[in-house]
Amino acid sequence: EDQVTQSPEALRLQEGESSSLNCSYTVSGLRGLFWYRQDPGKGPEFLFTLYSAGEEKEKERLKATLTKKESFLHITAPKPEDSATYLCAVRSSNDYKLSFGAGTTVTVRA
């Protein structure tokens, strides 16, 4: 069964203080690794898809990277509006569903 573990559970940052979130996974044939952002009371908002080791994607202050065992979401010079829960999910090659981690809740203080 696919497994996704995210760390840390919570991260408190000062505005401008860069950091990284970790997503470790085990999956039988990776079809895609997905990062989502979720605000309180809202559904997950799609950020990135990574398909193979070595791939990187960037969007504003966020950059996602992928190895064969884990993915990192780097937040560069965060702003308070980057405060949210960041979810990592994987899809295996023989399945349709996404398997999610429990998320990392990021709080950025001004």
Place this chain on the structure above:
Amino acid sequence: DTGVSQDPRHKITKRGQNVTFRCDPISEHNRLYWYRQTLGQGPEFLTYFQNEAQLEKSRLLSDRFSAERPKGSFSTLEIQRTEQGDSAMYLCASSDRSPQPQHFGDGTRLSIL
């Protein structure tokens, strides 16, 4: 692209009652998914439709749960004889052909009194 729409946003009901939720996917998406999310956890898969065919069901989906997608458009998720443990956020997502990302609605929050 108006996004995935879910209705209602909140539902409060007494234990033992039946509830039904509706999901309208992004119009050109033929794949539709239901997930359940509890506080502090990531979404857990419940079921998957491709057009009107229900192709996969999680073992989390007990006999009290049923989902339909008539004509391959909107979908409904019904829970019969609700229990306290059914309290959660029920999320719907849709996608285009594989392996395109799934796009989520804002969910229906169910509270069982």
